[in-house]
Amino acid sequence: MQLKNQVEWALHCCSILAGLPDGRYLDTKSLAQLHGVPKEYLSKALQALAKAGLVLSTLGPSGGYRLARAASGITFWDVVSAIEGPGPAFVCTEIRRNNPCRPKSTCDAKACIVARVMWEAEDAWREKLRGMTIAKLVDQVVEEVPADLMEATAVWVGERS
Amino acid sequence: MQLKNQVEWALHCCSILAGLPDGRYLDTKSLAQLHGVPKEYLSKALQALAKAGLVLSTLGPSGGYRLARAASGITFWDVVSAIEGPGPAFVCTEIRRNNPCRPKSTCDAKACIVARVMWEAEDAWREKLRGMTIAKLVDQVVEEVPADLMEATAVWVGERS
DNA sequence: TCCTTATGGACATATAATATCCTTAAAGGA
DNA sequence: TCCTTTAAGGATATTATATGTCCATAAGGA
Numbered sequence: 001m002q003l004k005n006q007v008e009w010a011l012h013c014c015s016i017l018a019g020l021p022d023g024r025y026l027d028t029k030s031l032a033q034l035h036g037v038p039k040e041y042l043s044k045a046l047q048a049l050a051k052a053g054l055v056l057s058t059l060g061p062s063g064g065y066r067l068a069r070a071a072s073g074i075t076f077w078d079v080v081s082a083i084e085g086p087g088p089a090f091v092c093t094e095i096r097r098n099n100p101c102r103p104k105s106t107c108d109a110k111a112c113i114v115a116r117v118m119w120e121a122e123d124a125w126r127e128k129l130r131g132m133t134i135a136k137l138v139d140q141v142v143e144e145v146p147a148d149l150m151e152a153t154a155v156w157v158g159e160r161s
Numbered sequence: 162m163q164l165k166n167q168v169e170w171a172l173h174c175c176s177i178l179a180g181l182p183d184g185r186y187l188d189t190k191s192l193a194q195l196h197g198v199p200k201e202y203l204s205k206a207l208q209a210l211a212k213a214g215l216v217l218s219t220l221g222p223s224g225g226y227r228l229a230r231a232a233s234g235i236t237f238w239d240v241v242s243a244i245e246g247p248g249p250a251f252v253c254t255e256i257r258r259n260n261p262c263r264p265k266s267t268c269d270a271k272a273c274i275v276a277r278v279m280w281e282a283e284d285a286w287r288e289k290l291r292g293m294t295i296a297k298l299v300d301q302v303v304e305e306v307p308a309d310l311m312e313a314t315a316v317w318v319g320e321r322s
Numbered sequence: 323t324c325c326t327t328a329t330g331g332a333c334a335t336a337t338a339a340t341a342t343c344c345t346t347a348a349a350g351g352a
Numbered sequence: 353t354c355c356t357t358t359a360a361g362g363a364t365a366t367t368a369t370a371t372g373t374c375c376a377t378a379a380g381g382a
Binding site for chain 4: 163186188189190204205207208211218219220221222223224225226
Binding site for chain 4: 004061062
């Protein structure tokens, strides 16, 4: 079990878009260069974010993407679920029904206990992701990344947005 | 991103093995029939549990598997990590290093912030799984599953162990 | 009109999950 | 000793998913 690389890409892209001058857009090509990932495939991830309403896009020269709302209103879960889909990682195939001792007529009041436990654990994971926003991420980045690299990147992005 | 079906199978198998009469073994064939899953493939999952030290196996007639220790000493995380591997679901490919503005000499003191956040969320998931044991699972099963089905299954298993 | 860009579909490849088959060796019973 | 049963593990096949590329289309800006 592994999350798609697109999750990593999308989160990094969001942190870049969060630092964009107001009203400006950054295009796929620049985001791909900045992260060293294939432009065409990154494009699919950005399209997923757009479809989920997390980013806005515009066409033509100086087109590209920007965040659809304040970075404080976009959580890690928003991004992860946009890329991976909102469904659970644990899929219950109801193998309890295959018990040969079980009468056909048996009707299950509750979901399988195994599934419920697995889903509770996922809830804890999801809650953690919901508690982290792109804004908080950017705060951390500003705190940890050397100021000159932050500045150089801002200039690089500014030239392309 | 989805967990393997083998995780579901392995957990159900553990709950069955936990109910086994002392010192008895239940074979792969019976476990497969009981859950309606392919014997050969389930066998791979059981081998993974054995390799992880969660179950013991023995050969020959009346051979099969039993828990290697008390059900209270086996957690959901033990089973999940035996099947899925202990590694994180989020894999950091260090795309921050691909930033063209970044001097080659840059050395990272800490892991990427994005990765750290994702891993913290996974820790919460893992902790939930660590907090649930096969013994607790069995308690819940006893509480929720109709007594006659529990009894019939115990008889069925008893005849084959 | 021309260039740039996102969109979306089609397609190709790589990797992982699922599934089956077969050989080997060990355990138990006849 | 011989035969049956069983787990172990390797080889292989099949299917699904992830990754990656390409192209046609439509829309925005110069």
